[in-house]
Amino acid sequence: MIVGPCDVGKSTVCRILLNYAVRMSRRPIFVDLDVGQGQISIPGTIGALMIERPAAIDEGFSQEAPLVYHFGHKNPSSNSTLFSMLVQQLANTVKERLEANKRTRSSGVIINTCGWIKGAGYKQLINSAKSFEVDVIMVLDQERLYNELVRDMPNFVKVIFLPKSGGVVERSKSVRSEARDQRIREYFYGSLKNSLYPHSFDIKFSELKIYKIGAPALPDSCLPLGMKADDHLTKLVLLTPNAGILHHVLAVSFSEKDDDDIILSHVAGFVCVTNIDTERQTLTLLSPQPKPLPNNILILSELQFMDSH
Ligand SMILES: Nc1ncnc2c1ncn2[C@@H]1O[C@H](COP(=O)(O)OP(=O)(O)O)[C@@H](O)[C@H]1O
Ligand SMILES: [Mg+2]
Incomplete structure (x- = not known):
């Protein structure tokens, strides 16, 4: 697992390690937990990818x-x-794949994380390390984070400090937000090549x-008996399409059941709402595939995309 603050070269180190591995005829799994950039799919997602060939310098795997x-x-x-x-769900699925495939199992998993490393972000890192049962953590650039992990991880976990490479470019908030936008554009329209x-x-x-x-949080005093205060965070709420979802990305669920399974199901892909006609009761969707959608269950993303084509 590769950890560190923003813009220290975490994603790049992951790519280098994966490329080395493939050139040594290994077949590692790349896990991306950075929802801010979304290298495997689009921002707002986490995912895993079997790496079959090295990535070119200017494109992804x-x-x-x-x-x-x-x-x-x-x-x-x-x-x-x-x-x-x-x-945890992703970790379970990755473990199943490792069990099913000897070559992948001997190749291992490289996990990319996001730059949120303080407070609850640090707890989240520990959590992710436990879920994936990682045995090596590379800490880029930050000695404090390194010391904390040495203190808090069990002994069998090797924690390694790596200084930041001189070439790493720092990105401003707006550059990062543009990169997110570009990622979604590429999902639908591809790249120049x-x-x-x-x-x-x-x-x-x-x-x-x-x-x-x-769902919106209820004050403690209003909670039904036996309900925990943070249960609302994982509650499914059915939406009536309205102007508020215009330009939003929607995930197309793989869930076969129309119930809580939806939350932990992986997704087939994404569409974007480009128009809403409340009179005709129709939505216009931008989609990588023609109609019909692989499933009629969609999940709203906070991320928006302005289709300017
Ligand atoms: N060793 C390097 N030499 C040149 N550029 C680099 C190097 N490592 C990273 N970069 C560039 O620096 C930027 C930030 O690196 P990235 O790996 O995305 O950092 P992080 O994932 O920690 O946010 C990227 O544009 C990347 O291409
Ligand atoms: Mg990154």
Whole structure:
């Protein structure tokens, strides 16, 4: 697991390690827990990818059927209860794959994390390390974080300090937000070298079920007996399509059941709401695939994308 503050080269170190591994004929799994950038899918997700070939300098790894879970926020702090649940779910699925495939098992897993390392962010890192049962943690740049991890991790976990490489470029908030936007644009339209042609179609409100994860908090005194104060964070709320979801990204769930399974299901992909017609009761969706959608269960993301094509 690679940890450290923002802009110290974590993602780059992951890429270098994975490339080395593939060149040594290994088949490692890349796990990305950084919901802010979303290297495997789009921002707002976590996921895992089997690495089959090295990544070119200017493009990502080949992305055949990555395993993707929808979180829906660009910062894990927006709903850390949900984030922990999804990390555990992803870890369980990755462990199953390791058990099923000897070559992958001997190659191991490289885990990228986000730059949120203080307070609850630090607890989250410890949590993620436990979920994946990591045995090596590389700490980039920050000695304090290194010392904390040496103190708090069990003895069998090797904690290694790596100084930040001189080449690392610091990015401003706006540059990071542009990178997020660019990532979503690429999801639909591809890159200069590899253009994609997304589809746009109308679909009736009645043909879809759009959920949001997380209900507004109730004051403790109003909670029904036996309900915990943070249960509302993982509650599914059915939405009536309204102007508020315009330009929002929606995850297309793989869930076969229309119940709480939706929260921990991985997703087939993403669409974006480009128009809402409340009179005709239809939504216009930007989608990588033509109609029909692989499932009628969609989950709202906080992330928005302005389709300017
Ligand atoms: N060794 C390096 N030499 C040159 N550029 C680098 C190096 N490491 C990272 N970078 C660049 O610095 C920026 C931040 O690196 P990144 O790996 O995304 O950091 P983090 O994941 O910690 O936020 C990126 O634009 C990346 O291409
Ligand atoms: Mg990164």
